Amino acid sequence: MSLDAPGCRISFTLNGTEVSADSPATARLSQVLREKVGAKDVKVGCDAGDCGACTVLLDGAPVCACLTAAGQAEGRRIETQAGLVARDPHGRHLARAFQRHHAAQCGICTPGMMVSAVALLRSGGALTEQVVEDALGGVLCRCTGYRSIIAAVLDTADRPAETEGGVGAVIERIDGWAKVSGAEQFGDDVSPADALTLRVIRSPFHRAAFRFGDLDEFRDAAGLALILTAADVPGENRFGVIPGFEDQPVFASDETRFKGEAVAAVVGRPDLLDAMPDFPVSWSELPSNLAPDLAVAAPLLHADRAGNVMCRGYVARGNAKAALEGAAHVAAGEFSTGFIEHAYIEPEAASACRVGDRIEVQCCTQAPYMNRDGLARILGVSPDAVRIRPTATGGGFGSKLDLTAQPFVALAAWRLGRPVRVTYSRAESIATSTKRHPSQIRMEIGTDAEGRIVGARFDGSFNTGAYASWGPTVASRVPIHASGPYLTPNYEAKSAGIHTHTAPSGAFRGFGVPQSAVAQEQLYDEMAGKLEMDRLEFRYMNSLAAGQPTVTGQVFEQGVGIRACFEALRPHWQRALREVAACNVSSRPHRRCGVGIAGGWYGCGNTSMSNPSTIRAGITADARICLHQGAVDIGQGSNTVIAQIFAEALGVAVGDIVLIGADTDITPDAGKTSASRQTFISGAAAKLCGEALRRQILRLGNVGGGAKIHLRDGVIELSENGASHSVPLPEANAQGYALEAVESYDPPTTPLDQNGQGAPYAVFGSAAQMAELEVDCELGTVRLVRITAAHDVGRAINPALAQGQIEGGVAQGIGLALMEEFLPGRTENLHDYLIPTIGDVPPISSILIEGGDPHGPYGAKGLGEHCLIPTAPAILNAITHACGARIRDLPATPDRLRAAILSLRNGGGL
């Protein structure tokens, strides 16, 4: 039998229903399931078998639909997440377990995880952690750190999840059911059926000049609807995220500055795009520079940035030079880290429609309002003419703050007047999205004879790539944080962002602070060694306490949590030290155990800049409470946290709230989802908003502040002192609300002076983590045994969400320490760029420390970025503890670690 295109129909059973699709039989099954039979619960993250998001059951066996020819499914039985949750007892059970355990954060990996888990549960074997890991090892998750997923699969009980509770309650994610049932819609899932497809033509060289052939002729010959180049940008052909640094073109016009930079886009029917001959562009490769240390002499990437220095940062306090000269002990070293790719499982996707004189863009994003303003500038229209409708976002971690795919589809739809869609391939996503800045750091610390830090000097150079993106933020944040959460009276820290011909570095969980912590926390271990002090006690002794100034001279009287973090770890630390000693006596000589510790801190919100959030809420005439919540939930849980805060402030149940947004037409600006600011800043706005609405209701009902609010059958009932009465609601306003409140919160900060002195953040969160591991000295491999993470969260609004952030951050820290490094042009897929799999993340114990905070809502601080900061240095310190070798140039891959162990032996150590 031959399955032929065209006119061939492929028939199979999809979730119990016979379906048939009109498709070439060689097409990827994932493509056919999504595009022809509407099974959008089958996700595509790589088209290469590397991520497992496309996992379906084919006659009961899990396979990657992206590697299966559609014709191979002919006559067979296919089951997907949505079908399994609807029809299969294991599927239903797992959906509930995933909800209870918060095992879906962004949810993009959830279909692959649950489908794989159903196959395991059906097999009926005994369930152990190992068995679950083997069964789910083919699915990558970048958000959760996997531990909650393992727990969910192992949980055979069928308790319902908690859905109610205000501040402090572990309730399930209020937007979670869509994610565990297969209904969630991500960037590509919402593309209009009649949309044309857009593909981007990109530079094959790190730097090149280029010339187009006859584009009109090519367009007509290939049957395309449109070709876009720099000449077709009606507004400004540039974008960026920091005012004054908008330097990235939508389409390169003179030369390309990194491999993968866009020069043109083609728009048309997908089959015609597949058949399109080579695009008429001729390239001439130009000399390029990928190394920041050679940037001074390299060709300028931007004419106005001498020496290819984008910008610098500086913080100085006391006299660091003199303090280090007079120090009893000094530890110094050089450290480096590479490009880190965000590797969210959902590649960038966007679609756009022109609606009259407005453009509407649906996309995965972390910053709808910034996207709106950036697009308006590119299109040459007012921001009001642009509407951003964020879809569910399948992971962001900083890279989905910047514009990526949106300008292309917006320009095309604007011109064509019909919907246009684009979804990046994995290679495109990795080649062009922003990265964590590679760092080269020199640091020196000094103590007095007792081990008190007297001074520190830090000099960090950060490869910011071809364009600025969030580079200025990294340059300014790092010197403020590079001391770590320790009292450092004499301090000088310099940073510089350097341009090279690589993909732009931007925002990635921690904005440069994880890199500086790798240097600082390793030096702290070396110093403890010189002092012959316990490594935890050395840190504890130097930890900042309330009332002591930070390196910018800021003094907090409350909410300084680092000591509490170390205190919480102390018993675990002492246990681990005993266990390690015992293990190293008994085990085989080439397997050495070790334990490491590191601290970290992070200022929540933008640095010394206004960054308000606004939250709006209204009550309809029939007493429905609508919360316009624009703080985009990219998996971290802001939909749930902000609803919990709002419900608490208003005094109603979470279940009474109708969540609306995010959408720039209907939710006010809650700022961007970054800098660990949403729980703190948007949360504070939600609290003010809930309180304001409560005051209005109580005033209307003429009751005291202690009255209780109930919503019953379309009316509001107030009860006070045993009596209750209903409140008549006024007529609805133009927005449809009888009562409405809009409140903003902007954290108090002050600008920094020329020495970086001032109050850059209203709130700092701190953390300390401990890593236990085993090094195979013959192979240079590391087996993690356990991570213990103590976090000062102020107040945990929802402890399960806080724990989820910690576990996910730790997993990314593991990747940073042990395996991740993006090499431009070489690791543009998920089998050469490695992120941790389910087998690489050990059990994680989270300790939440709730010391409160005077600014945060109910005392809550941000947490998203803190989780990652101590992980890598804790692991590196544990490696040194285990085998003596210190890895200063990350990642600690087996070859590097083995080389370090060997050179130690040759040098007479060990």
Add this chain to the structure above:
Amino acid sequence: MLHRPQTLDAALALLSAGDAVILAGGTDIYPALRDRPPPAEMVDLSGITGLRGIGREGDSWRIGAATTWTEILHADLPPLFDGLKLAAREVGSVQIQNAGTVAGNICNASPAADGVPAFLALEAQIEVQGPGGTRCMAVEDFIRGPRMTRLDRSELVTAIYVPDSPGQGAFLKLGARKYLVISIAMVGAVVLAEGDRIAKARVAVGSCSPVACRLRDLETALAGISARDIAKAVSAAPLPELVPIGDVRATSHYRSDAARTLITRTLLQAMEARNVA
């Protein structure tokens, strides 16, 4: 166009007729497309029942070419095959093992194919059929170089034969993470032990040369030595067969060094006769 022949003859006829690409599990073909469309014409082997399954034929075991790694893992096989089973379990993930086939692994001829050192240690023979009839050759003859085999356009691999022998198989893979990882190096071995001594050993290493290779001189040196002395024998051996390159996964120096450790450990694993399954 996707052909789905039900018989071997039909498949051979299709291959002779044009320049169709052979498709088995698709786990090498589809990723290799990157962002390009699939080949215009493919012949899918997954519908041919005779190409699947494992059975005994005379003095040999016959493994159908389109047998998946999952089927290998669940097959009832003697300890000789423990190394092959361990290799099967290390191929990618459950998803990849459910679709990927043994012949696909061999025909793709990647230097990092996990199946190849395991089959080399088993002295496997590849059965090839084409318009000119059937021929059989050793795995090391079949794979000519990276991504190159002795297969003609109109031929296909029908089976892999493993001569039965009393040894114990073993396999170790080294990668930079737990699942879904391309080997930095891997070792397949079969050991016939007499008490604490190696009577006879076959050892093959992958990812350390353009094609995975048997270490015949080492095998000779191992004969008669005790488990205790394996490490010494391995470190003393010159191993000229290993000429690793450096790439994004590891330096060449590291590969040479780690390969020796892996060889020793794989041999010890075989001596300990651990049971898989």
